[in-house]
Every structure is written in C-alpha cells, then in structure tokens.
Amino acid sequence: MRSPRPFLALTAIGCLSLLAGCGGGGFAGDGQERPSGGGQATVRMLVNITPNLTQAYWDGLVKPFEQANPGIDVKIEAPTGKGVADTLPQQLAAGNAPDVVETLTADETLAKQVLDLTGQPWAKDTPLAEQAKLGGKIYTVGVGVQAQSLVFYNKKAFEKAGIDQPPATLDDFDAVMGKLKAAGWLPLQTGGEFLTGLQLLQLSNPSRAQTLPTWQQDIKAGKVKAGESLLPYLERYRTWIDKGYVDKNALGMKYADAETAFLSGKSAMYVMGSWFTASEAKSKKDFEVGVFPAPVDKGQQYPGPQGATMAAPYMILKSTPQKDAALKLVRWLVTDPAAVKSQLKQDGNFRAGVEREFTPLEKQVQQILDGAPSGVPQGEGYGDATLPKGFNAAWNTEVQGLYVGKSPKEVAEGVDRWLAGRS
C-alpha cells in the first residue's frame, strides 16, 4: 500500500505556503509596505453604495483623478456590513481602516481617529464646514448640501382632490391628507427599513428647530429629553396610522419600494431629502411631481429652518500611511468643479454657486434651499450638535413601534431610555 502520509503532508505544506503567498495579497502589513513618497501610492476609500451611487459610479468618478495623478491609485471599497456606519467600526477594530471614508461625519468618538483638516486652506470654503465643526475644528468636508425637510407631492392627486395650495401648517397637512384619502389616494407614502424614523425627523425638523434651536446640545446637556420633546409629532403620526393616512403595512416596504410606489402614482405625498430628485429625474411617469417645504406648527414662521446635511462628507483616517495622497484626493473630490458637479447630479444635491442643468423639480428644491431662513442639523446631527452614535437607528426602531401597537408615550420613553443608557 502506498503511504498516504507524504502525500498529505506535502499537500498540507503546499496548502500552507499557498496561503502564505496569497496572504501577501491581503492587506496585512500593507501600511508599512506602501511607499508614501514617490512610487505608486494606493488610497483606499470606503464609500456608501446606493442605487444612485453604484460601485461603477465611484470607479468612474475617481478615474480622472487617477489619470491626473499617475502616482496615485484609488481603491474604492464597498461596505461589507450593513453600511458604512457598521463597516468602519469593524475595520477600525480590525486595525485595517481605509484611508478615506465617505458618508459619515465626525462625532466625538470618530474625531479621535480622523485627521484634523482645519489647517487646509480649501477646507473652510466647503459647504457646511463651519456648522459641522467639532470643538472648533474641521474634520469632515463635503461636496454639497442635502435639503432634508421636503414633501414631494403628486400634482395630479392634489388636483383631483381639489387642493390648490400646499399646506403650510401641520394642521393643514392633516386636512390635506383627509381630502386625498377621500379622493381615493393613499395620502402619505411611508416605509420600513430606516425610512420610518428618517421621514418623521425630516418632517418635524423645521417646526422643532423653531421651538428648540439647539436641540442636540440641549439633549446632551440634559436640558431636554429627546423623545419627550418630539412627543407631539409622534402623537400626530399615530393618528395618521389610525385614520389610514399611511399604509398600516408600510413597515414591509423597503426604501426602494416606497420610492417606486410614490413614483408609480400609488400614493400622493412622500417626505424625503433632496436626493430623491435624482430618482425622480430618471423615472417615467404620467404625472408631475411638486415639492414644498415641510409644514410647521400654527404661528410659526413658514417656511421654517430647513434640515440640512452635508452631501458626500469625506474624512481622512489619522492612521493613513498615505496622508499626502489622501489629502490630494479629498481636496479634489470636494473642490474640482467637474467632480463636484458629477457628485451633485448623481445624488441630487446642491451647492451654492455651482450651476448645473436642473430639472424643474431640482430648480424648486434649490429655491426652497435659498429661501430657508437657515439650515439646521437633523436627528443624530453633526459637529458639536451630535447625539450618541446609533441614535437615528434607535429612533427609527422606536417610531416603527407606532405601527405595531405602541403608544406615542411608550415610544418617546423608549427613545429617552435609549439615550439615558448611552450617556
């Protein structure tokens, strides 16, 4: 009989050496090996992948940069976790953080991990750079501004329901939904996933920002309770569910489902940020879409402060061995006219002073942005106005509770309990 041992031993050794060889293809020790001066530098960038922002889009976006800088190779990395917010902590814990990260803004925990960009002369002119400062320092630079507190509506539905003017107050909003319902429409498109909580934050922001302008800071200081302060909006939302103004099965709708449902005319209104205009521009439909700023409480200024967030925010990780190349890339991404324009267009965002071809809907959104008295942070917020990491997700889970039989008060308490556990 032939001995199987040498065979097995050999395969095992072969296998191990193979692994050793392949291991070099991973990134173990890459940090030390990659030259930071001359030669080829690879910049790893973790980005958000959405139906608008595909891997192919990102690869194409940075191509001109790579061509202009032959020494720099940009490697786009898609999140392996639920999203960038999940994947970056995994990578940090694993000790293999990327060089650049898109989508997140610095909070107190992340700030310790990322590069201070305050000294970069170009950084202070980027959108919202001033507002997103943390402890007086700039960590995050963005491409543009996303307007958050917008209500898109189906003009045909409004016409058929006999509504000639968009509602300015929340009470009017209720009345409009009543009319739409009577006319046979689903008045308001909501959905599951992260959508439920996001929409309520977007909708409530202009009104809340007038009663509590420094909401996030007040919560952190213990002066205000988050859930309690939003209780009126939760109560209102609850009545919408009861009256059938929103679909009671909405939690089963994915984000893309909700968008499709509105764009195919199944529902009359859709609360969403300005990036929705990019989807709207791409869709074919037999009605026109209009937009109005989110309504406010009676007696408040209308339009109120617009929820505004940084579009495509970039940060550079402190641990990067490619500091110069990474800085060069980020600077290019947020200042190069062609790159900025491309990103704004791709995700339906805006930037003062940047002219691009607008669709009629985008033009209206630009006007709303221009006409808003101010831009305010929303939900988890940014800069000094930042709530503990994970607030938006926790808020979302709690708000979904309204659909499954929780009372507004229980939801508010749940939110406050979550916050109490994190401070």
Place this chain on the structure above:
Amino acid sequence: MTLTRVAPLVTTTVARQKPRRRDGWVTAIMVGPATVLYTVMLIVPVGLALYLSLTDWDGFSADPAFVGAANYLDLLDDPDLRRAAFVTLLVAAAGTAGLNLLGLGFALLVNGVSRANTFFRIVLFYPHVLSALVVGFLWSAILGTTGAVNNLVTSWGGEVLPFLSDPTWATITMIAVLVWAGFGVNVVLYLAGLQAVPHSLIEAARIDGATRRQVFRNVTLPALGPSVTVNIVLSLVTLLKTYDLVVSLTAGGPAGQTQTVAYLILWNSFHDARLGFGSAQSVLLMLVTGALAFVVTRLRRRGELAVHQ
C-alpha cells in the same frame, strides 16, 4: 526517519524505558498543533470576551476603561435584550419542536429503500445546502410586501398579507422558514437512527399482535432515544445563534421585533460601537447555550434510563 524505531504503545517492558521521551514527542506532534490552534483561536477569544465584557471598549480606542460588572447590570434592564432573548428562546423552542416533529415524521414516511424515497430525501434535504443568507433573501422576495405571493394576492383584489410587516407574523414566518430550511437534516439523522432499531424487536412485537402504532410507541420510539437527544441538542444549539436569516429575511424588523440575541450582539458591537456591551451579551449567550444543551442532555438521559428500566 528514525521515527520508525519507536517502540509500540503498550507492549513490552523492554522497549518501554528508552524511547519514552521520543514517544512523548510524537504524541506532542500529533496532538500539539490542534490543541495550540484551538486554544489560541477559540479559548483565548472566550477569555477575551470575558475580559472585554468588563470594559467599555468601543472597538478602536486604545484605552478601554475597566467598568466592572456595569455591562452586565445594563443587560438586566435593557429592553432590547429582553425582547431579543424572548424572540431567541421562542425561535429555539418552536423551531426545535418543528424541526424534530417534521424530521421524525418524514423519516418514518421515507424510511426504506426505493427510488421515490431517494427523490423525497433529496427534496427534503436540499434547502440545507443553501446558505441561510440566500434562503432569507429568497423568502423575502416571495413573502415580502411587494413579493411574489402578495403581488398575486393584490392582483386578485385581496389585502396585502403582512408576512414580514407585522411582528407576530414576521416571527412566525421566520420560524417557519428556519424549519423549512433545516428539517431535512433531522430527517436524515432520524433515518440513521431508525436503521439502528433492531429489526428482530419489531418483528417480535408484530408477532405478539401489536398494532403499528403500538410498535412505534413501545419499540421504535424508545430505541430512537439517543437519536432524539442528538437531534434536539443540535437543533437548540443551532437555533440559539440564529443570525444570518435575520439579516436577510427581516433585518430585525418590523420595529426591531425580530432581532435575535446574536443579531443584537453584532448590532451593539459595531453599529453602536459598544464592543464591551456586546461582549457581555456574547458571554451570556454562551452560558445559556451551554446550560440548555447540558440540561436537555441530562433530562433526555434520565428519560432514556426510565424507558429502559
């Protein structure tokens, strides 16, 4: 190689004296690598989890602070964990029942050698070949609000069925999918158990005039005892760590009502950057899994002894 001169294991005393040391070396070579790797990559992490659970580590800061039992105290009044623990136990209990009832039932049905039985075994077993992740995506495309079934229902003018959008429905759906995907394994294991039931016993019972049901209750089932134990413990241990299916089928929703403990652990650890807290939950899950498996084995063993007396 000189190894060939090593003396036999237990035999003569003559050979025993000298090569003893070398014998030890050989043993070390045979057991060592497995033990070392196992210790470094499984036991050390368990120890680390214990240690991390006593800190407030966020996953990347260089200086996690020691917080004593704080994470464990937080666990006690964490409503998320309470809900997730309830869901997990429910999934484990109902799932184990489903897996084993269907597993044993179908094993009895497709017992015996025939072409049809081979076909049925393939059909029953195939979902196990698919990853839980794929199974979840597939079923959510079938049962989701805009999925295949609901498209059919609404096109017939019916109301949307909330398979995945109502917490109670979603939990039931999840358990059903878990059972669908897994009971083929139990069928196979029970079939193996059935083969071990001595045929002579069944024949003897038949000759004594026992009905089929009596034979099953009094002969087959007791003889299947060890099989039942293995199946129950396996099902329990697997179901207690349900994670992949949650990710792809419900993503923990609606309203976080279908989050399992394993899902919550990874969510807390990475999304909320609370690795210390997540580690405390890991430790808890390990203890519960171990304890349940131990208790079930003990109970079953006692049951088997009672049967044999």
Place this chain on the structure above:
Amino acid sequence: MLIPLYVLTVNAFKGQQDILTDPFGLGSLTLEPLGRALTNPQFNVVKGYAVTLLFVVAVNLLSVVLAAPAAYVIARSPKRRFRVLMLFFLAGTFIPGQVLVIPVVYVLKTLGLMGTIRGFVLFETVLTLPFSIFLYAGYIATVPAVLDQAAAVDGAGRLRTFWQIVFPLMRPAVATMVILNTFSVWNDFVNPQIILGPGSGLYTVTTGVYAAVSQYATDYTVVFPTLLLAIAPLLVFFVFMQRHIISGLTAGSTKG
C-alpha cells in the same frame, strides 16, 4: 418544498414587470438579467466561486491533518489527561462561533492575520476542530487496537501506524466531516464578512450575494438571477453526490 426553487428559477429569466405581475407564470423569458448578474461589478460570481473553493479545500485539508492524529492519540490513550483534553475540545462544540467574532478579531489582529486568507482559513479550521475530533475519536474507538499493535511489532512508528493503518480505515468519518465542513465554510456569512472585510477585496459566494443583493432587495431582476447563480452549481453538485452526502452524514452520526 420545491415551490421556492421554482419561483427562483423562473423569475431569474424574467423582467421586473413580468415578475411583479405574474410571479408564478413563465412570462416572456430572457437571458438579460442573468447576464447582468454575471458581470455585476459589485460581485464577480466566478471569482467568488474560486475564492470559496480555495477556502473549502484549504479548511478541509488542514482540518483533517490537525484533527485526525489528535483524535487518534485521544482515542488510544487511557491516560486521564487525554480524557480531559477530549472534554476540553468537546466544550468547543457549544461555543457559538459567530458570536465570538469580536474577540477573534482582536486575536487575529495581534497575530497580524486579520483580513488575510491565512487568518480566515485558520479560524474556520479551528471552528471545525471540536466536532471533528469528537467524531474521529468515536470512530477510531471502533477500530480494533490489535491492528496498531501488529504494526508496532512490525516496527512501525506511531505516526506511521496512524497514517498507514488507521487513517485509511477512517474514510467514512472523514467523508462525513468533509461534507459538514464544506457546507459550513461555504455558507458562513459573519466570519468572512468581518474577518476578510472590505479591505481584502475578497468575497465568498455568500458575502458576495449580500453585497450584490442587500441594497437592491426590491430590484428582482438583480435578486433572482444573483441568487440562482449562487446556488445552482452547489445544488447540481448536491443532486449528483446526494447518495454520498446523505449516507456520509448518516454514517457519521451513528458512530458519533
């Protein structure tokens, strides 16, 4: 049992509109979605298969080479310390591997193995060890010790006795473990997701499906073809090998 498979297969060849209006019918069939899924820049299916196969082969080989001799020593030795060692390994079967991934990340990072193929394969192998050793030891106990002794009398060393005499007899048990390990490595999601991470650029079939599908869960022209590509080869393999796979599992479970 087969309806989901039918829905999956049929809809992989239809357009979005057809899927929505007539999910169970045949509609007008097209190869276009499948083609797009094959060339998806997010998830290179062919590469995913290659990577996963490499993992499966490497883990299986390593697992056998490590577990079999250890099980032999444990099974053949009457010494107390090896009984304890058996219990030590047995405890591992109750540790939920997925949940351990956080501290494992820490350990692998310290060893410089995080995000590498080596690190991933080693960890996956370790996850297979407890049950393998348990099963092998149980199996070896049924192999008459007289065989070893005869070999020893012939002057064979312990290592050689094991690999030449005992190991060939363990074929059924090894086959069982290979089957089990192949499925568990192939279908694992958390460990490759976190240990390999985005930095390595490596996807297994399972993590690749997640990357390709999770953001597009409502675009059924992405979901169905991708899922089909991910499972079809495995299913074909299973159907052809089912006798060995099922009987392998059966053999393993009765001995263990």
